Amino acid sequence: MGSVKDLTILMKPGAKKAGIGTFLFSDRYSVFDYGEMPDKIENKGASLCLVSAYFFEELERRGIDTHYLGLVEGGKVKRLDEISNAVNEMKVRLFRVIKPVKKKKGYDYSKFKEGLVNYLVPLEVIYRNFLPKGSSVFRRLDAGELSLDELGLETYPTPGTMLEKPFIDFSTKLEDGDRYLSVEEAKRISGLGEKFDELVEIIKQVNEIITEKTSKIGIRNEDGKLEFAVDESGKLVVVDA
Structure with a gap:
């Protein structure tokens, strides 16, 4: 769990193959290096998830590679223009740390x-x-x-x-x-x-x-x-x- 979003590892990355995971964008927030604050911002997670998806898709449209695979709605991976409601889950490629x-x-x-x-x-x-x-x-x-x-x-x-x-x-x-x-x-x-x-x-x-x-x-x-x-x-x- 991070200070503002949670990572679920679906497949671990290997030496020569990327893994797969999902980010769950929460309503938690952090300030600089002080870490997580005690309160939450309503709908912040979904808002940040959608803005991130928008820019990931725009970067890819312009030829810049990203680890973004899509948004998750109803268990299915979709592009931003395919979702019916605001979502806060994103599927991504994972790499070795x-x-x-x-x-x-x-x-x-x-x-x-x-x-x-x-x-x-x-x-x-x-x-x-x-x-x-x-x-x-x-x-x-x-x-x-x-x-x-x-x-x-x-x-x-x-x-x-x-x-x-x-x-x-x-x-x-x-x-x-x-x-x-x-x-x-x-x-x-x-x-x-x-x-x-x-x-x-x-x-x-x-x-x-x-x-x-x-x-x-x-x-x-x-x-x-x-x-x-x-x-x-x-x-x-x-x-x-």
């Missing part, structure tokens, strides 16, 4: 090598179009962990700055706590080799698609997080929701 080995100093990612297949890439990949008050970017700039050049800026930003180009950020996925990464370290621990550049291009495309769709209804796409897997054929796929 290979944990890095924890050492006295840091983590050992030597298992993640170019050519590895059917695994969850151990990164969270974030696009940032906007810098709101409280963004971690300000703290990292002050600490010297980020440079203005990396953000595509010439002067120190103020809260509310809209970036001319999205800033692509990386953090760990499978460590005890999230840790921001340089591009070089993200590429090294991902195991993707030359496919890493493809991952960056995919998240830029996803950002553009979400911005295109949300701007039509007056919503500003400030930032977002994606996760990726490499499937059994070696293709990058967008996963989670």
Whole structure:
């Protein structure tokens, strides 16, 4: 069980074959790293499930592979335009979660090598179009962990700055706590080799698609997080929701 959705494994993933599972989107919600909150938001689960399905289907229509298999209604897997009622269950492909080995100093990612297949890439990949008050970017700039050049800026930003180009950020996925990464370290621990550049291009495309769709209804796409897997054929796929 996750903090906001529950996973049921129908078939476990293997070294060379994807598994199958279902996500049950709940009305629970979490806040940053504080975890699950004590109350619930009515119909949040179904709403998030349907929005996720909409974008998964849109990404696939535009040639971006995902792990999405469809929505579950009445025990049957359906596309979004086939359901009769709002649902909160989604069927997906599952991939191996290979944990890095924890050492006295840091983590050992030597298992993640170019050519590895059917695994969850151990990164969270974030696009940032906007810098709101409280963004971690300000703290990292002050600490010297980020440079203005990396953000595509010439002067120190103020809260509310809209970036001319999205800033692509990386953090760990499978460590005890999230840790921001340089591009070089993200590429090294991902195991993707030359496919890493493809991952960056995919998240830029996803950002553009979400911005295109949300701007039509007056919503500003400030930032977002994606996760990726490499499937059994070696293709990058967008996963989670």
